[in-house]
Structure formats: structure tokens, C-alpha cells
Amino acid sequence: MDDPAYTAAEQRAMRATIRDGAMPSCPRCDVAMTERPIGGGSFGLGYARKREWLICPKCRRSALFDVRRGTRN
């Protein structure tokens, strides 16, 4: 049986790709992940934080990332 979740190492690699401003690929399927919008506002995370919810269109595994934005200027 396949593990339904990405491993910590896989998530770390994907997060590094996101930080570079690129869309990561699923480490299992090698297809580009799809970004899904998360209903903002009600999360209470606020300010500089953004959440990225990425889903692989092939295997349907998903991963949620906290991404800090706005440090790029």
C-alpha cells in the first residue's frame, strides 16, 4: 500500500522549490503540482504569512505549506 502522505524529506524539498518562486513537482509522479486556493481571512494567520496548498493532479497527494512572502524586495 502506498503511503498517502509525503514524507518530511519530500515536503522539505517542495518547500525549498516554493521558496525559489517555482512550482514544485510531485516527487512520486514527476508532474507539476497544482496550487489550490485556501479560503483566507478566517484562518487568523494574518500578515506576512501565506499558506500554499499543493495537490498532485495524478496521485492526489496534497501538502500544506506555510510560505513567507514579501522578503524579496
Ligand SMILES: [Zn+2]
Ligand atoms: Zn503525485
